[in-house]
Amino acid sequence: MIHYIARKNLMHRPLNALLSWVLLSAGVAIISLLILLSEQVRRQFEANIEGIDMVMGAKGSPLQLILSAVYQIDAPTGNIRYTEAQPWMRQRLVEKAIPLAYGDSYSGYRIVGTTPDYWEHYGADLAQGRAYSEDFEAVVGAKAAQRLGLSLGSTFFSVHGTGGEGEAHEHPYRVVGILSPTGKVVDNLILCSLESVWHMHEHAEAGAEAAAQEITAVLFKFRSPMPVVQWPRRVAESTDMQLVSPEVEVSRLLGLLGVGIEALTWLGWAIVALAALSVFVALYRALEERRYELALVRTLGASRGQVLWLLLYESLWLCLAGFVAGLLISRVGLWAISQAAERELRLSAAEYGFRWAQEGGLLLIVLAIGLLAALLPAWKAYRIHIAQTLQYA
Amino acid sequence: MLRTHHLRFAYDGGASFDFPDFRCEAGHGLLITGQSGKGKTTLLHLLAGLLTPNEGEIWVGDANLAALRGRALDRFRGQHIGLVFQQAHFIASLTLLENLIAASWFATGKKDRAKAQQLLERLDIGPYAHRKPHQLSAGQQQRAAIARALMNNPAVLLADEPTSSLDDENARTVAELLLQQAHQAGASLVVVSHDQRLKALFHQSIGLS
Numbered sequence: 001m002i003h004y005i006a007r008k009n010l011m012h013r014p015l016n017a018l019l020s021w022v023l024l025s026a027g028v029a030i031i032s033l034l035i036l037l038s039e040q041v042r043r044q045f046e047a048n049i050e051g052i053d054m055v056m057g058a059k060g061s062p063l064q065l066i067l068s069a070v071y072q073i074d075a076p077t078g079n080i081r082y083t084e085a086q087p088w089m090r091q092r093l094v095e096k097a098i099p100l101a102y103g104d105s106y107s108g109y110r111i112v113g114t115t116p117d118y119w120e121h122y123g124a125d126l127a128q129g130r131a132y133s134e135d136f137e138a139v140v141g142a143k144a145a146q147r148l149g150l151s152l153g154s155t156f157f158s159v160h161g162t163g164g165e166g167e168a169h170e171h172p173y174r175v176v177g178i179l180s181p182t183g184k185v186v187d188n189l190i191l192c193s194l195e196s197v198w199h200m201h202e203h204a205e206a207g208a209e210a211a212a213q214e215i216t217a218v219l220f221k222f223r224s225p226m227p228v229v230q231w232p233r234r235v236a237e238s239t240d241m242q243l244v245s246p247e248v249e250v251s252r253l254l255g256l257l258g259v260g261i262e263a264l265t266w267l268g269w270a271i272v273a274l275a276a277l278s279v280f281v282a283l284y285r286a287l288e289e290r291r292y293e294l295a296l297v298r299t300l301g302a303s304r305g306q307v308l309w310l311l312l313y314e315s316l317w318l319c320l321a322g323f324v325a326g327l328l329i330s331r332v333g334l335w336a337i338s339q340a341a342e343r344e345l346r347l348s349a350a351e352y353g354f355r356w357a358q359e360g361g362l363l364l365i366v367l368a369i370g371l372l373a374a375l376l377p378a379w380k381a382y383r384i385h386i387a388q389t390l391q392y393a
Numbered sequence: 394m395l396r397t398h399h400l401r402f403a404y405d406g407g408a409s410f411d412f413p414d415f416r417c418e419a420g421h422g423l424l425i426t427g428q429s430g431k432g433k434t435t436l437l438h439l440l441a442g443l444l445t446p447n448e449g450e451i452w453v454g455d456a457n458l459a460a461l462r463g464r465a466l467d468r469f470r471g472q473h474i475g476l477v478f479q480q481a482h483f484i485a486s487l488t489l490l491e492n493l494i495a496a497s498w499f500a501t502g503k504k505d506r507a508k509a510q511q512l513l514e515r516l517d518i519g520p521y522a523h524r525k526p527h528q529l530s531a532g533q534q535q536r537a538a539i540a541r542a543l544m545n546n547p548a549v550l551l552a553d554e555p556t557s558s559l560d561d562e563n564a565r566t567v568a569e570l571l572l573q574q575a576h577q578a579g580a581s582l583v584v585v586s587h588d589q590r591l592k593a594l595f596h597q598s599i600g601l602s
Contacts, residue, residue, distance in 0.1 A: 001495060001498045001499075001504065005484060005486070005487065005495065008484075008486040008487055008491075009486045011486065012485060012486030290485075292482055293482060293483075293484055293485060296482045296483075296484075297484065297495075297499065298467070299441065299443065299470065299476050300471055300495070300496045300499040300500060300541075301467055301468060301470055301471015301472065301496075301499040301500035301501075301545075302467065302471070302499040303464050303467045304467075306499070386438075386443045387438040387443040387444045390438070390443070390478065391434055391438075
């Protein structure tokens with residue numbers, strides 16, 4: 001009954017509660033969205049570097065090399081000669097070395113020349129068809145196939161560069177295999193042999209010998225941690241290439257993001273604090289208006305404690321409503337962001353479930369703040385002198 | 394049955410009152426009149442257990458109200474005393490019916506919906522059961538306040554200037570309703586008022602001076 005009256009009181013003058021509710025929803029939405037985003041960015045980034053110890057590519061920004069070679073979201077740092085990379089790839093300590101050659105795209109999806117090791121590394125299987133064996137045969141990632149409407153036997157013309165516009169090549173690719181979905185970067189790629197990339201460019205730049213035998217990057221997995229320590233320096237000193245640890249670069253990137261996320265989280269808390277202040281003001285003003293009503297409730301047999309809880313519950317229900325609304329808004333926000341991220345960055349797989357550890361903690365804090373904001377008004381209600389209040393009403 | 398003995402009350406550093414002893418049988422009405430400042434409302438608040446007397450006893454049946462404190466007093470008030478004020482006040486966010494149900498819940502912990510409905514019918518405001526209090530006229534509100542005061546079958550029904558803000562016709566109706574309902578419920582009715590119109594209706598009255 002006290003819960004019921006508390007809720008009715010909130011609904012009775014909705015404008016009084018509106019500001020508190022809106023502020024609380026906004027604060028909770030920001031904090032909760034940041035919890036979701038930082039968790040998912042972290043997971044996306046970490047899932048894709050699993051099992052890759054080092055990346056070799058042209059000199060330039062190490063972060064750019066990682067973003068382009070591992071995540072396929074930035075331009076490559078440049079090309080390297082396959083013949084120059086090969087001696088490193090054949091070393092005894094190398095467990096796996098996967099060459100990558102970029103250049104072309106189809107409808108905004110990148111075409112990457114590589115070996116079947118690449119999709120096997122990400123745990124993808126051939127859901128349909130077979131691996132490529134000849135020039136201009138392509139194996140398509142699950143999501144790319146679905147979005148582009150490609151099936152076995154489809155043909156398409158690639159475009160130079162990754163922008164989606166540019167000069168179309170004359171020779172079509174033919175789809176011979178489609179991969180199973182993995183939730184990782186390979187889902188959004190079109191894969192072919194290194195030779196396909198090279199020969200396509202020989203066609204395009206007839207007469208020029210340049211494009212042949214160039215690749216963009218090599219993904220390394222080692223048998224021992226020794227090369228991770230020693231090779232980067234040797235590569236840097238003796239060649240025009242660099243060898244970069246994706247783990248180091250990713251943790252640096254996440255560290256940068258972390259600063260921004262932390263700043264925004266503080267903003268969220270500031271809004272929650274404003275909401276608490278607004279709850280306090282609303283309850284305090286309502287108390288002045290409802291003084292007589294509360295005295296009356298006491299004459300009906302309500303105890304001081306019940307009147308106290310009437311106000312506390314009012315605040316708690318308001319905070320709960322704000323929390324739920326904030327949670328919903330954060331999910332809508334996550335959905336919108338993941339749509340955009342998929343369009344722009346080809347990162348995907350958003351998870352909408354409740355995060356018990358972090359959001360459960362957020363709920364407890366919000367309720368505690370609600371309790372705190374209501375404490376003084378509730379205490380004044382507790383202290384109401386019935387006879388005086390009734391007499392001077 | 395309501396009975397007082399040597400009742401005395403003093404405000405902190407202010408006026409003090411000695412009240413005459415009186416008794417009011419179950420089902421009967423007692424009118425207490427007096428000029429402003431003679432302690433009419435103070436007496437009513439003492440009888441309701443909203444103030445605690447400095448001396449004296451207030452017997453409701455065989456319980457001395459003046460000796461109760463805290464939660465026990467709150468409970469006793471809720472279960473045995475019905476209050477009607479000059480201006481009817483309600484929990485503004487609840488409907489009439491819900492206000493009556495709340496009265497039973499605060500007093501006994503039970504929600505007596507059937508009784509609430511029956512009382513609203515008995516006082517001719519059944520059709521307004523699902524309206525909010527502020528949507529009713531003053532006379533209708535006062536009827537609803539009487540209905541609420543009767544919710545827990547009180548032994549004592551107290552009314553503080555219940556007719557002062559009503560016109561002649563409504564005042565007469567409300568006073569008659571109070572007497573009739575007290576009689577029907579077997580409650581001792583005490584009305585404090587300076588409203589001269591009431592004198593004709595009450596057989597028993599005391600003047601404070």
